Amino acid sequence: MTYIKPKFRHPELPKNDLGYVKSDYEGAISTLCAGCGHDSISAAIVQSCFELSIEPHRLAKLSGIGCSSKTPTYFLSNSHGFNSVHGRMPSIATGANMANRDLIYLGVSGDGDSASIGMGQFVHAIRKNVNMVYIVMNNGCYGLTKGQNSATTDLGGFSKAGGLNHYPAIDLVSLAIEMGATFVGRSFSGDKNQLVPMIKAAIAHQGFALLDVVSPCVTFNNKAESTKSYDYVRAHLEATSTIDYVPEKEEITVSYEAGMSALVEMHDGSVIQLHKLAPNWDPRDRFSAVRRLQKAQANGEVLTGLLYIDPESKDMHELEQTVDVPLNSLREAELCPGSSVLERVNAEFR
Amino acid sequence: MEHLRSVNDLVIRFANVNGTGSASANNMFAKAVFRMGIPVSPKNIFPSNIQGLPTWYEVRINEKGYLGRREGVDVMVCVNPQSLPRDVASVKKGGYFIYDNTKRLHPEYIREDIHYIGVPMTGLTMQHYNEPRQRQLFKNVIYVGALSALLDIEMEVLHGIIADQFRGKEKLIAPNLKALDLGYQHAKNNYACPLEVRLERRDHVKDCILIDGNTACGLGAVYGGATVAPWYPITPSTSLVDAFEKYARKFRIDPETKKKRYAVIQAEDELAAMGMVIGAAWNGARAFTATSGPGVSLMSEFLGLAYFAEIPVVLVNVQRGGPSTGMPTRTQQPDILSSAYASHGDTRHVLLFPSNPKECFEHTAMALDLANRLQTPVIVMSDLDLGMNDHMSPPLSWDDSRKYDMGKVLSADDLEQIEQFGRYLDVDGDGITYRTLPGTHPTKGAFFTRGTSKDEYARYTEAGDAYVRNVDRLLKKFKTSAKLVPPPELYQKKNHSKHGVIFFGTTTYAALEALDLLKEQGLEMDALRLAAYPFNEAVSEFIDEHEKVFVIEQNRDGQMRTLLINELEVFPKKLIPVLNYDGMPITADRIEQLILQSFPEEKMEVHVQNGMN
Numbered sequence A: 001m002t003y004i005k006p007k008f009r010h011p012e013l014p015k016n017d018l019g020y021v022k023s024d025y026e027g028a029i030s031t032l033c034a035g036c037g038h039d040s041i042s043a044a045i046v047q048s049c050f051e052l053s054i055e056p057h058r059l060a061k062l063s064g065i066g067c068s069s070k071t072p073t074y075f076l077s078n079s080h081g082f083n084s085v086h087g088r089m090p091s092i093a094t095g096a097n098m099a100n101r102d103l104i105y106l107g108v109s110g111d112g113d114s115a116s117i118g119m120g121q122f123v124h125a126i127r128k129n130v131n132m133v134y135i136v137m138n139n140g141c142y143g144l145t146k147g148q149n150s151a152t153t154d155l156g157g158f159s160k161a162g163g164l165n166h167y168p169a170i171d172l173v174s175l176a177i178e179m180g181a182t183f184v185g186r187s188f189s190g191d192k193n194q195l196v197p198m199i200k201a202a203i204a205h206q207g208f209a210l211l212d213v214v215s216p217c218v219t220f221n222n223k224a225e226s227t228k229s230y231d232y233v234r235a236h237l238e239a240t241s242t243i244d245y246v247p248e249k250e251e252i253t254v255s256y257e258a259g260m261s262a263l264v265e266m267h268d269g270s271v272i273q274l275h276k277l278a279p280n281w282d283p284r285d286r287f288s289a290v291r292r293l294q295k296a297q298a299n300g301e302v303l304t305g306l307l308y309i310d311p312e313s314k315d316m317h318e319l320e321q322t323v324d325v326p327l328n329s330l331r332e333a334e335l336c337p338g339s340s341v342l343e344r345v346n347a348e349f350r
Numbered sequence B: 001m002e003h004l005r006s007v008n009d010l011v012i013r014f015a016n017v018n019g020t021g022s023a024s025a026n027n028m029f030a031k032a033v034f035r036m037g038i039p040v041s042p043k044n045i046f047p048s049n050i051q052g053l054p055t056w057y058e059v060r061i062n063e064k065g066y067l068g069r070r071e072g073v074d075v076m077v078c079v080n081p082q083s084l085p086r087d088v089a090s091v092k093k094g095g096y097f098i099y100d101n102t103k104r105l106h107p108e109y110i111r112e113d114i115h116y117i118g119v120p121m122t123g124l125t126m127q128h129y130n131e132p133r134q135r136q137l138f139k140n141v142i143y144v145g146a147l148s149a150l151l152d153i154e155m156e157v158l159h160g161i162i163a164d165q166f167r168g169k170e171k172l173i174a175p176n177l178k179a180l181d182l183g184y185q186h187a188k189n190n191y192a193c194p195l196e197v198r199l200e201r202r203d204h205v206k207d208c209i210l211i212d213g214n215t216a217c218g219l220g221a222v223y224g225g226a227t228v229a230p231w232y233p234i235t236p237s238t239s240l241v242d243a244f245e246k247y248a249r250k251f252r253i254d255p256e257t258k259k260k261r262y263a264v265i266q267a268e269d270e271l272a273a274m275g276m277v278i279g280a281a282w283n284g285a286r287a288f289t290a291t292s293g294p295g296v297s298l299m300s301e302f303l304g305l306a307y308f309a310e311i312p313v314v315l316v317n318v319q320r321g322g323p324s325t326g327m328p329t330r331t332q333q334p335d336i337l338s339s340a341y342a343s344h345g346d347t348r349h350v351l352l353f354p355s356n357p358k359e360c361f362e363h364t365a366m367a368l369d370l371a372n373r374l375q376t377p378v379i380v381m382s383d384l385d386l387g388m389n390d391h392m393s394p395p396l397s398w399d400d401s402r403k404y405d406m407g408k409v410l411s412a413d414d415l416e417q418i419e420q421f422g423r424y425l426d427v428d429g430d431g432i433t434y435r436t437l438p439g440t441h442p443t444k445g446a447f448f449t450r451g452t453s454k455d456e457y458a459r460y461t462e463a464g465d466a467y468v469r470n471v472d473r474l475l476k477k478f479k480t481s482a483k484l485v486p487p488p489e490l491y492q493k494k495n496h497s498k499h500g501v502i503f504f505g506t507t508t509y510a511a512l513e514a515l516d517l518l519k520e521q522g523l524e525m526d527a528l529r530l531a532a533y534p535f536n537e538a539v540s541e542f543i544d545e546h547e548k549v550f551v552i553e554q555n556r557d558g559q560m561r562t563l564l565i566n567e568l569e570v571f572p573k574k575l576i577p578v579l580n581y582d583g584m585p586i587t588a589d590r591i592e593q594l595i596l597q598s599f600p601e602e603k604m605e606v607h608v609q610n611g612m613n
Helices: A037-051 A067-074 A089-099 A111-117 A119-128 A172-178 A192-204 A230-236 A286-298 A316-320 A339-348 B022-035 B081-090 B121-128 B132-151 B155-165 B170-190 B213-223 B238-251 B270-282 B293-309 B336-340 B357-374 B384-388 B412-417 B464-484 B507-520 B537-544 B559-568 B588-597 B600-612
Strands: A059-063 A080-083 A104-110 A132-138 A183-188 A208-214 A237-239 A242-246 A262-265 A271-275 A302-309 B009-017 B040-045 B054-062 B073-078 B091-100 B115-119 B209-212 B228-231 B263-266 B288-291 B314-319 B350-352 B378-383 B390-393 B448-450 B499-504 B526-530 B548-553 B575-579
Touching (some): A059 A067, A059 A089, A089 A104, A089 A132, A089 B263, A089 B270, A111 A172, A119 B270, A132 A192, A172 A183, A172 A208, A172 A286, A172 A302, A183 A192, A192 A208, A192 A271, A230 A237, A230 A302, A271 A302, B022 B040, B022 B209, B054 B081, B081 B091, B121 B170, B132 B155, B209 B357, B213 B288, B213 B357, B213 B378, B213 B384, B238 B384, B270 B314, B288 B293, B288 B357, B293 B336, B314 B357, B357 B378, B499 B559, B507 B548, B526 B537, B537 B559, B548 B588, B575 B588
Parallel strands (some): A080 B448, A104 A132, A183 A208, B073 B091, B091 B115, B228 B263, B350 B378
Antiparallel strands (some): A242 A271, B040 B054
16 A cells, blocks of 8 residues: 655646646545545546646535545645535535635535435535535445445445345435436446546536435445446446536537537536437436436436536525625625714614 | 502513514503613513414613513503413502403402503404404504503603604504504593603613614624624524624625625524534634524534634524523523533633623624634623513624734735645644635645644644644633633722622623612622633632622523633632523522522621611
């Protein structure tokens, strides 16, 4: 196991528009188990931010508690991070977002953190359409406490510490669509080609973007029959489409067969390009998403890709009608009504 | 029959049905007394109900300025048949019982030792108003009209209040004036007015205002620069955030875009409300929330995070009777310990104890500064009595040259000057370290905020020595905070009595009155009012300099006494608890009685003295 990250960088490493190399977006060395799906997701986050040329300090990363919530240490070390309380990251992200609408908020959570202890906060952040990316590293078990069943463990699944699971699994993407989420995707930690453009699109989305990423726990839940294992997902992966995220400035040159592709224009002018679309499928249609998901579930498929998007999404700041500048930038002159106004207020109480 | 006699010294109680619009008539009454220059202290005694259950409004009028509650009702205005038996019984001997005599009073409610004044409130409304809702509302105004004749309230004052109340809805003025007159004429024509218990104009109110503590706290948050206010509804704190929003909507709208320079967010529960405060404060906004006991319990995990991760959060705890749902519409001071030590592990939180609306305003604004200066939770400890009842208070004031204290926050330029930024490095030796806000600098100053143990550079560690260094520094920071919080108020230049009393918050009114009562009996005591926790040196000095110290508070277990014993290492027997916890504000009589019980000999002496006189 490696303990030290070399500081040496090859002088000819590719640089992004800001002049940063990819390693500028990395974090400390992971302390998760070797082969953990979460590390692949961290790598995809690094890749996405590097390719999008995000100023690292313009992004804030937040997490709850659990193996997944440890990962923000392993990426974007030049970004502020907040490893908070179990299941409570959504409220902290909501408050942070209210304070400064100009930053990008990346929340990282797990199935225990989001589907059990933090279910209330999770659905309410969706409902409020907080402008953030919310990644659930979903491994169907409690890793950090040694393998108990979680609320996304398969019905009838058998875990090392939890034994036989009698309860149905909660499907976070169906739940999110039901709750009115404006961007819902599912991916697989082992499919970087799909995951990276999805993270980029989620960042561009103006509102709550859920990415439920199946991320096998190699230590506690990787038996072939588990729907969260590498073997199962690879065998049953069913992508709704492939996806490209195209930033505003790039011209779209590739064209696809009619009926098999869709362009979704985002709030900031960038474009999501979906191609090889599954038949009878429109990710802008909530009903078609729900139908397709239920069908996939019945067939034992792991449906991945961008499942639902509302390009007209209004985030919480828009709904609350807050000023365009960050609230944390306001000072006395904008905030304090002053003593003469207070005299008038006093007079109302005489 | 005996008649109670007094000028500007009475307790009047209104017995109403919840949800019938009585509150505005009752407020009109209290305000009229106030505008006649007479100190007044109204209290709403209401059920946890929206419509139909009995509710009372009790007003103490006292020209000496005693604003605490007093036992015994001199004048009862009974508009609620449900509570009639109780209401008849509660009138003092020689007092007055004003009731709706549209129907005759059952003989079993006739007492020989009180005076009955019938006003056909229902009858008059049936005669003069057509709509059922109007009949219900004006019944209330009719009794205010009757009181104006019976107690000698100046009619012009009432007219002025109605004019103010219905500014912009002028067509409502005439029917209100008519109802006032109906009541007035009825009393005038049927009874010798005024009664022997009556009012007379004075000039004792000066520039004071009549305002509830929650409104004052809400204004304090507006003036103190709060921008993010997440909250969850809970009595008795709800009206605090309502007030913040009301004044923010008035004073915090961007004139050009008409957009809000604030965000009030109704959270899904108190946990989320506190989480949002933490997120916003971590990100450099001045943020606060308000709650009551059950909410503090729910927020406890997060308060520990804010303490340990050093986030400047502000919480107003408008206390109510506990434990559990307890007495949700009654007052107490029962969360002293649960607030001071909220959360697991070793935690201590800064508490402020406002005792009137002016201090509610000041402490809330101050809490936003203190929290940012100290990077820790600051809890303003109000209560239901202070928060929801109107109190006569000195006017609110603001110094326009005042700057918001954002505490030790490094800018991008600052970071350029520093060789290595250490988030938890005690550079100044006061336990308060420097922080950076997200988005400050592209390559410097980023760190990981966490609830886990860390070293001076915010790196996760399980090393025992680093942990100890950190929590010891937090303790040092807490000691620093003792120098920054408001000092206690001493009511004497120099201690001159063997014994002292300590009190805080809404207990102050009754405590000051009790001190006068005790003095009349020859027992003079020194007094100290706590304004904050941690306690500064003046508090331990006060305790050291007295033989017995009475700690007056409104909970069963003497929680402030426990906190004093624990924090100042005082010999427990020296601190004598003086308690009230029935859900009603403590009275001076109760304090006097309980203190006298501790002095069997002195009490005897006093009696002897009285006998000789």
